[in-house]
Amino acid sequence: MHQPVDAEPPPEPEPPPRPGRPEPLLEVRGLQKLYPLTRGVVLRRRTGAVRAVDTVSFGLGRGETLGVVGESGCGKSTVAKLLVHLERPTAGTVRYRGEDITRLSGRALKAVRRNIQMVFQDPYTSLNPRMTVGDIIGEPFEIHPGAAPRGDRRRRVRELLDVVGLNPEYINRYPHQFSGGQRQRIGIARALALNPEVIVADEPVSALDVSVQAQVINLMERLRDEFGLAYVFIAHDLSVVRHISDRVAVMYLGRFVETGTDEEIYEHPTHPYTQALLSAVPVPDPGARERRERILLAGDVPSPADPPSGCRFRTRCWKAEAVCAEKVPELAVPVAFRGRDRPVAHPSACHFAETLPLDRPAPRHVRQAPATGPSGPGGPGPDGG
Amino acid sequence: MPDGPGPQQPESPPPEPRDPASQRPEPQRPGPQRPGSQPPGAQPPDPRRPVAPTAGGAAADLAMDEGAALELPYGGTPGGPVGRPRSLWSDAWRELRRNPVFLVSALLILFLVVISLWPQLIVSTDPLACDLGKSQQGSEPGHPFGYDTQGCDVYARTVYGARASVTVGICATLGVALLGGIAGGLAGFFGGWADAVLSRTADVFFGIPVVLGGLVFLSVVTGTTVWPVVGFIVLLGWPQIARIARGAVLTAKEADYVQAARALGAGNTRLLLRHVAPNAVAPVIVVATIALGTYIALEATLSFLGVGLRPPTVSWGIDISNAAPQIRNAPHMLLWPAGALSLTVLAFIMLGDAVRDALDPRLR
Numbered sequence: 001m002h003q004p005v006d007a008e009p010p011p012e013p014e015p016p017p018r019p020g021r022p023e024p025l026l027e028v029r030g031l032q033k034l035y036p037l038t039r040g041v042v043l044r045r046r047t048g049a050v051r052a053v054d055t056v057s058f059g060l061g062r063g064e065t066l067g068v069v070g071e072s073g074c075g076k077s078t079v080a081k082l083l084v085h086l087e088r089p090t091a092g093t094v095r096y097r098g099e100d101i102t103r104l105s106g107r108a109l110k111a112v113r114r115n116i117q118m119v120f121q122d123p124y125t126s127l128n129p130r131m132t133v134g135d136i137i138g139e140p141f142e143i144h145p146g147a148a149p150r151g152d153r154r155r156r157v158r159e160l161l162d163v164v165g166l167n168p169e170y171i172n173r174y175p176h177q178f179s180g181g182q183r184q185r186i187g188i189a190r191a192l193a194l195n196p197e198v199i200v201a202d203e204p205v206s207a208l209d210v211s212v213q214a215q216v217i218n219l220m221e222r223l224r225d226e227f228g229l230a231y232v233f234i235a236h237d238l239s240v241v242r243h244i245s246d247r248v249a250v251m252y253l254g255r256f257v258e259t260g261t262d263e264e265i266y267e268h269p270t271h272p273y274t275q276a277l278l279s280a281v282p283v284p285d286p287g288a289r290e291r292r293e294r295i296l297l298a299g300d301v302p303s304p305a306d307p308p309s310g311c312r313f314r315t316r317c318w319k320a321e322a323v324c325a326e327k328v329p330e331l332a333v334p335v336a337f338r339g340r341d342r343p344v345a346h347p348s349a350c351h352f353a354e355t356l357p358l359d360r361p362a363p364r365h366v367r368q369a370p371a372t373g374p375s376g377p378g379g380p381g382p383d384g385g
Numbered sequence: 386m387p388d389g390p391g392p393q394q395p396e397s398p399p400p401e402p403r404d405p406a407s408q409r410p411e412p413q414r415p416g417p418q419r420p421g422s423q424p425p426g427a428q429p430p431d432p433r434r435p436v437a438p439t440a441g442g443a444a445a446d447l448a449m450d451e452g453a454a455l456e457l458p459y460g461g462t463p464g465g466p467v468g469r470p471r472s473l474w475s476d477a478w479r480e481l482r483r484n485p486v487f488l489v490s491a492l493l494i495l496f497l498v499v500i501s502l503w504p505q506l507i508v509s510t511d512p513l514a515c516d517l518g519k520s521q522q523g524s525e526p527g528h529p530f531g532y533d534t535q536g537c538d539v540y541a542r543t544v545y546g547a548r549a550s551v552t553v554g555i556c557a558t559l560g561v562a563l564l565g566g567i568a569g570g571l572a573g574f575f576g577g578w579a580d581a582v583l584s585r586t587a588d589v590f591f592g593i594p595v596v597l598g599g600l601v602f603l604s605v606v607t608g609t610t611v612w613p614v615v616g617f618i619v620l621l622g623w624p625q626i627a628r629i630a631r632g633a634v635l636t637a638k639e640a641d642y643v644q645a646a647r648a649l650g651a652g653n654t655r656l657l658l659r660h661v662a663p664n665a666v667a668p669v670i671v672v673a674t675i676a677l678g679t680y681i682a683l684e685a686t687l688s689f690l691g692v693g694l695r696p697p698t699v700s701w702g703i704d705i706s707n708a709a710p711q712i713r714n715a716p717h718m719l720l721w722p723a724g725a726l727s728l729t730v731l732a733f734i735m736l737g738d739a740v741r742d743a744l745d746p747r748l749r
Contacts, residue, residue, distance in 0.1 A: 084648045110650040118648045126641035130663040130744075136642075139659075143650050190645065 024059035025230055026083070026116070026198055031056045031092035033078050037305060050305045052078040054254040055092070057331075060198065065224065065231040067245030067262075069238055069277070071301060075254040076234045077121070080202040083232060084118040085109060096198070114144055117191035121203040123183035127175035133186055134171040137161065140193040147194050160189040163226075165219060181212035185219065192223065200232045205240060217244055238281050242266055250274045253312040254304055256331055260346035268343045270334060270353040273313045311351065319352045327351070477743040487739035493732040501548040504541075512541040512699050521715040530721045533704065534711060542699050543721045549700040550729060552611050553618070554681040560619035561680075562673045565626025570665065572627070573634030574657055584631070587624035595621055595683065596690070603692040611684075614693050618680050629672050633665035640664070667741050674737020678730035685726060701726045 034049035053075040060066050070076050081087040083094060085101060093100045101112045120126035127136055134157050141153045148156050158168035164185040175183055184204060191199050201220070205213040221244060223229060235241045241248055241262075248265040250258045250273065258271040269275045276295040297316045302308055308315050314324035334353035337345040344355055481487045500507060510528070515537035523531045530539035569587075572580040598621055606613040637643065643660045651659075687693030688702025689709075696703060701722040708718035 081644075086644055086648055113648065113650040118645065120641045120645060122641060126645055128640075128642040128646075128660055128664070131659070139646065139651070140649050143646075143655065187645070190649075194649070 025062045025064075025097065026060040026232075027093075027095040027098075028059070028083070029057050029093050029095070031079070031082055031094065032090045033075075033082055033087060034090045048305055050303075051254050051307055052304060053082065053089075054307075056251075056254075056256055057092075058249060058256070058259065060230050060232060062197065063224065063228045063230055064247065065233055065245045067241035067248040068232065068234045068251055069236060069241050069248065070251030072236065073301065073304070074251045075304070076236075076251055077202050079251075080118065080200045080232065080234055083198075083200045084116055085113065086118075110144070114147070114194045115196050116198045116200065117194065117196040119184070119187050119191050119199060119201040119204045122207045123180050123187055124207070126187050127183055129175055132172050132174055133157075133161070133178075136175070136186060137189045137193055140190065144194060156193070160193055161186075163192065163223070164189045165215075179212070180208050181215055184208060184212075184216050188216075188219065188223070192227070195227070196229070198230045198232065200234075202234050203236065204233075206235060206237065213240065220244065238266075238278065250277065253301060253307055255312055255349065257313065257350070258346070258348040259331065260348075264343050264346040268346075268355055270337070270344070270346070270348040270355055271313075271350045272317050272319055272352075274348075275356060311349070313350075319350075321352070323351055477740075480743040481739060484739050484743065486735050487743070490732045490735035490739065493728070494736060497547050497551050497729055497732070500544055501551040504544045504548065508541045508544045510538045510541040512537060512545040513697055514538075521711065521718065523715075523717065531715070531717045533715075533718045534707060539704075539718060539721050542704055543701070543725050545699040546701040546704060546722055547725065547729070549611055549694055549698060550681045550684060550702075550726065553614055553684040553694075554677050554729070554733065556611070556615045557618035557622065557680045557684075558673050558677040560615065561622040561626050561676065562669060564619060565623035565628075566630045566666075566669050568623065569627030569630030570634045570657070570662065573631035574638055574653070574661060580631075583627065587627050590621060590624045593621060596686065599683075599687045600690065600692055603687060609695050609698050611694060611698075614684055614687060617687075618683060622676060622680070625676065626669060626672060630665065630669050633668045634661055637661045637664040663744075667744055670744070671737055671741050674733055674740070677733045677737070681726065681730055681733075 031053055032051075032055055033053040034051055036046050037048045037050060038044045039047045056075075056079060058066060068076050068079065078087065082089050082102075085094075085104075089102050092102070094102050096112055096116060099112070101109070101116075104112060131139075134154065137157045137160050138153050141148045141156065154171075157171060161168045161170060166182060166185050166189070170178075175186065178186065184207075188204075204220070205216050208216060217240060220231065220233075224231060231244070233241060233244055245262055248260065248262050249256045250265065250271065252273050258265060258269065258274045260268075265274060266278065269278055272295075276297050279293065279295045299316050302312070302315055309325050310327055311317070311320070311324040311329050314320040317324070329349040329351050331347045331349040333345045334348050334350060336353060339345075515535045516532075517536045519532040519536040520534055521532060522536075525531070528538050528540060530543060533539055533542065568583055572583040599617060602617050602620075603613060638656070638661050640660075643656055646656055646660050684693055684700070685702030685705060688695075688700050689706035691706070693702055694700040704722040705719060705726070708715070708722070712719050
């Protein structure tokens with residue numbers, strides 16, 4: 001069944017369970033990561049904290065793909081690191097098959113790591129330059145000797161190379177002898193080695209050029225279907241996320257602002273940030289480009305060390321009113337859409353959620369007339385960070 | 386990358402029996418669609434619609450097509466010999482054996498080590514048997530380098546002097562590299578409280594002037610062996626390597642591949658030995674080999690000042706010290722030991738350079 005992505009379930013009746021939606025494999029509740037800011041060398045004083053991830057909750061079913069999109073610096077990568085336990089959360093839980101993994105250590109943690117693996121963003125730094133491909137992909141077997149008998153490991157590595165579409169003869173090569181796309185395949189093979197159930201992919205294609213991106217995405221889709229993998233797929237490229245994801249979460253300044261299926265998010269966005277984000281996506285059709293309006297946001301993303309009170313997006317939102325500064329909008333189906341059907345009624349953390357076309361059009365300073373070119377500055381669009 | 390994959394096959398996955406993208410029933414998502422294929426008037430797009438179907442879009446769609454088209458069967462680009470698993474060190478050794486700089490410097494160092502151990506192999510004269518009657522005389526049969534002020538054979542003294550220099554250089558460098566490398570590496574890897582203490586301690590030792598410190602420390606030592614000098618060099622030299630090692634480890638441990646190994650469940654020992662150390666050792670090796678040269682020179686300096694090795698120990702530093710005032714009368718007394726010193730320092734620096742290159746697969 002579909003998990004509403006908020007800390008407290010909304011009081012409205014649960015949406016009808018979807019057929020075939022599996023029980024959550026990974027369940028994240030109230031995940032929070034603060035990086036303390038200190039001053040002074042000898043006498044450390046805590047002067048504040050960077051709120052990198054602030055109360056993020058979601059569920060991930062077996063074989064499901066959750067896409068997470070957002071601007072650079074909104075906390076996407078921190079979520080990934082928290083999920084694979086590279087960072088310990090300040091608060092909140094990550095339950096894998098009902099077990100909270102955030103407090104695990106030692107042997108128990110090692111066992112869980114077998115099932116949650118990560119694919120890194122930059123294929124040029126995620127492979128040890130001094131190890132051969134065989135050693136890199138074989139390392140999981142050395143760390144977890146139970147995963148494959150010693151004599152069998154070399155063969156398994158060749159199989160993995162074959163699975164990710166690389167020539168098994170490449171086993172003795174070094175990473176620098178491969179192109180970016182091939183390296184990312186090696187990184188995927190390493191993540192696959194232990195037969196994990198969840199793969200957290202932190203912008204796995206953003207360092208690759210577009211044609212290679214497509215190959216890697218296709219590979220990841222094929223592997224998902226073949227091995228029943230569940231992905232948490234983090235990216236800032238909306239089209240890539242849409243291509244691969246069953247569900248999408250839009251993140252802004254450490255929080256999820258809107259979640260839903262790809263149709264719900266891309267066709268019926270109700271959060272103003274999502275709407276602005278989507279309007280910044282380049283449109284291939286010049287005719288459509290002329291006619292549509294872009295929502296250009298004013299200002300910059302506030303510092304996560306000092307986020308705005310109430311709704312985090314209010315400083316750049318054209319709908320912001322007094323209530324937005326006082327009350328944190330919950331990530332739940334907005335009141336306006338309660339009782340309505342699925343595509344529109346999906347969790348959106350906004351007091352004034354509405355679908356497009358906007359009932360109250362964005363004021364002049366956040367709108368861009370169609371005449372202004374396709375890529376004006378200041379848009380919240382996917383950037384290269 | 387001389388034997389990298391050919392540009393024709395940047396990606397060579399096996400042919401796909403099924404395309405997962407097309408398998409997923411997604412009525413909302415139009416199939417591959419090129420920008421020009423749809424006349425603007427044929428299907429008026431909704432202007433209020435915020436996003437193109439697969440926005441990002443034409444490029445991505447086109448690329449998905451091309452990506453699929455590129456998925457050809459393997460080409461004939463073999464990845465080299467498949468049999469024996471190769472490792473960094475075996476590859477480095479193969480690389481070194483073909484490097485003339487390494488061969489020359491290694492042979493020179495081998496020669497130096499051999500004559501340090503067994504100087505009587507090439508010298509029959511006793512370096513301490515001197516004849517004042519031949520003071521500062523030039524070369525003569527059986528004594529090719531001539532005589533020094535005391536009438537000792539310069540050739541014999543130069544050969545015997547190698548032992549002191551090589552011993553001091555190698556022992557001091559080993560001590561410095563081990564102590565500094567381990568201390569700095571561990572401090573950088575684990576950080577925190579121990580790191581702060583170590584860094585401040587290193588700063589204290591760094592602040593001691595070498596020559597002044599040598600004059601103070603070594604003037605109270607009365608032995609004639611090389612060990613006080615080695616100990617002194619290690620004592621003052623380790624902070625330099627510790628800093629380098631700490632910095633290199635700090636850089637290496639943040640790398641994604643270390644994070645990846647950690648995410649796989651690797652312990653600290655494995656992270657340090659397999660991932661951090663091999664990627665942090667190069668700067669340490671480079672600095673240590675350069676330092677080896679300077680330690681040999683430092684030993685000569687201290688001996689020159691009279692606080693390093695002392696007669697009757699035979700050392701290039703002592704000989705240079707004795708010869709310096711006589712350079713205009715008998716330059717051969719200075720040139721031979723000084724030349725031997727320079728050649729030794731150069732050999733070690735070249736060796737270090739070659740080893741560094743071999744340890745970095747990116748330079749192959």
